[in-house]
Amino acid sequence: MSLPIETLQPQLLATFQQIIAQGKLSQGYLFAGTAGTGKAELAQWLALRLFCQHVTDGQPDLTCPECQRILSGNHPDVLVVSPDGQSIKIDAVRRLKAELSKRGVESNQRIFIIQSAEKMTTSAANGLLKFLEEPSPQAYLILTTSAKQLILPTVRSRLQLIDFHDLPHAQLVAQMTAADISEPTAALLAHLTNSVSAAQALLASDYFEGLVSAIWKWVTQIQQKQAQAFVSVQTQIMPLVKERDQQELTLTIILLAYQDLLAVHFGQEDALSFPKQHQALTQWAETQTGFRLRTALEQILAAQRHWQGNVNFQNVLETLTLQLLGPHVI
Structure with missing residues (x-):
């Protein structure tokens, strides 16, 4: 497996390369933007960048054992929580909290990613507050959302907000053609959705x-x-x-x-x-x-x-x- 680099927004990628190089990475982020703007991909890129064994010019190589385990979803120190049906329930956050209190399995750092965080129940969101108020050393938490207004204010206020703007039309068309959608069809689909996966579903x-x-x-x-x-x-x-x-x-x-x-x-x-x-x-x-x-x-x-x-x-x-x-x- 590999990370589709073309889905990353260049300006945000450059910003995080600089943040990491300066050692100023925050412990909590909220990535907010419409579907298809690269939120999950940048969260994964951060995990790759932090664990890669052969970083070159600020980029993970994507081929080392650490990168391959992250890309396949099998790295013990990179945990991803996704909605179970229509919501992220308290049990999922309890398991995450239990992991947040532990040290890394193979290193002294861990990264936790909660996808579609707006689907957290109120009790699940409240379950994150203790970590956000007293974060564990070198534990990084990233929430992604397409509806930041639905994130509990007490959670939102403790995270650094990163807004993902809709991709330029030409870049979105390029992503779709890279996903084997013909250019004329991609030109139309790029006006209908900002998500390559949604475009593929519509086309199918x-x-x-x-x-x-x-x-x-x-x-x-x-x-x-x-x-x-x-x-x-x-x-x-x-x-x-x-x-x-x-x-x-x-x-x-x-x-x-x-x-x-x-x-x-x-x-x-x-x-x-x-x-x-x-x-x-x-x-x-x-x-x-x-x-x-x-x-x-x-x-x-x-x-x-x-x-x-x-x-x-x-x-x-x-x-x-x-x-x-x-x-x-x-």
């Missing part, structure tokens, strides 16, 4: 690729002023979007397509969701005004609000179709 679903294809066909019909677009809502799109999350995704993809149109119209083409359709986007953008395209975006955003207000999804999409087609088409 039984509806995603068909839905994207159906939406693009629908957009094409609208741009070509084909009344068939109205029929496509019922025959092509609706069979694929029975769940609310699928319906939300549909409106999001439609919005991204029209944002691409506006971006191409104004020559801002650095992060298109549909780069493979650049030629078609260019042809369509040349025939429309910026005002018309902005109006289309406002209509799509209004459709999202109506759907969120529990208006029937098919009715929302059919109404949007008529608006985008314009008068005298149907």
Whole structure:
């Protein structure tokens, strides 16, 4: 196994390299940010850096026995706690507390990582307070979370907060292509999620690729002023979007397509969701005004609000179709 270095945020990595080199590593951190921003990976990198036998230029070699045991999850002095179902229960924290009071099995340092720490029950979170108030020498505790506001304030106040910002689009696309997702597909997925694993799950679903294809066909019909677009809502799109999350995704993809149109119209083409359709986007953008395209975006955003207000999804999409087609088409 190896650590995917491309998932680490360069600025944060450089910061922690400097902190360790200066001997100023804190005993408690809260890594906060959305899924896919590299929180768990940086926590693992810290463990690798602290235990690696052959650090070179501030980087663990990833190949020494210590690194290999950490990467395989078998190092006795690196303990990781993850949610059991929907929560991290007090029993898991009790076991962690028992370990926190011990000396390292093979060295004088230990590192403890609690993933998705917002899922700790109140009793579990309170169980950490004694360690945070009186930390054991050379024991390091890292909590990762995608919802820092849900961390118990008494716990949060005793940890050094490190915010993980969403990755730049180009870096996220690079991560996805490194995970064997085609570049055109990654360009769209990077606008839908900041997590490579979530992107892979979406791509592996039984509806995603068909839905994207159906939406693009629908957009094409609208741009070509084909009344068939109205029929496509019922025959092509609706069979694929029975769940609310699928319906939300549909409106999001439609919005991204029209944002691409506006971006191409104004020559801002650095992060298109549909780069493979650049030629078609260019042809369509040349025939429309910026005002018309902005109006289309406002209509799509209004459709999202109506759907969120529990208006029937098919009715929302059919109404949007008529608006985008314009008068005298149907």
